[in-house]
Amino acid sequence: MALSVYLNFDGNCREVVEFYADVFNTQMQDVMTFGQMPPEEGITIPEEAKNLVLHTQLNINGTLVMFSDCLPGMGAPLKMGNNVSLTVVSEDITEIQRLYDRLKEGGSVEMELQETFWSKAYASITDRFGIPWQLDLDSGETGQ
Numbered sequence: 001m002a003l004s005v006y007l008n009f010d011g012n013c014r015e016v017v018e019f020y021a022d023v024f025n026t027q028m029q030d031v032m033t034f035g036q037m038p039p040e041e042g043i044t045i046p047e048e049a050k051n052l053v054l055h056t057q058l059n060i061n062g063t064l065v066m067f068s069d070c071l072p073g074m075g076a077p078l079k080m081g082n083n084v085s086l087t088v089v090s091e092d093i094t095e096i097q098r099l100y101d102r103l104k105e106g107g108s109v110e111m112e113l114q115e116t117f118w119s120k121a122y123a124s125i126t127d128r129f130g131i132p133w134q135l136d137l138d139s140g141e142t143g144q
Contacts, residue, residue, distance in 0.1 A: 004064040005086060007131065010078045013053035013069040016129050023102045024060045031056040034071055046072065061088060087134040096121050096135050103127045103135075 009016055014031065021028045035050030052069035059065075065086070070078045090096055100113045106128030113123040113135065121137035 004066060006066040006068070008068050008070050008078055009053075009129070011052060011069055012129070013056070013067050017053070017056055017058060017067050019129070020058055020060065020065070023099065024058070026058050026060060029057050034069075048072075060086075061090070086131065087136060089136045089138045091138050093121055093137055096123075096137050099133075100125065100135055103133050 007016070017028060017031070020026075032054045033050060034045050034052050034054045037045065037054055049069075049072055052071065053067060054071075055066065055068050057064055057066040088096075088099060097113065100123050103125045104127075108126050109123070110126065110132075111122065111124040113121055116122045119136050120139050121135070123133075123135045125133045125135070127133060
């Protein structure tokens with residue numbers, strides 16, 4: 001069984017998925033919108049929400065990451081925060097540097113890409129969509 005990550009957004013999910021597909025050089029999957037949802041008793045999709053993303057997913061470095069917009073008025077309000085952190089561990093320093101450079105575009109850097117006691121290259125970034133990322137070079141020395 002694999003662990004998957006599910007990220008929810010407030011109307012900009014399609015932009016997020018396009019950005020991550022480009023950053024990680026992966027193919028976008030089919031995007032299902034709320035407007036494509038079969039009619040369900042008691043649920044009316046507002047016209048302005050019909051093009052919002054109900055579900056899509058990306059394969060990012062072998063991990064399934066799923067995405068959705070929140071349907072306005074359904075469930076608890078979306079709260080962007082630091083409750084999810086995605087971590088990329090790679091043996092390729094060039095790839096770590098590339099991801100660092102791309103993910104910090106419009107975001108904030110909590111820890112610059114640097115050598116630490118646990119890694120030859122580590123960084124902590126929150127991207128422009130509010131998602132925290134950790135980048136970690138696996139030198140093979142620590143058994144990561």
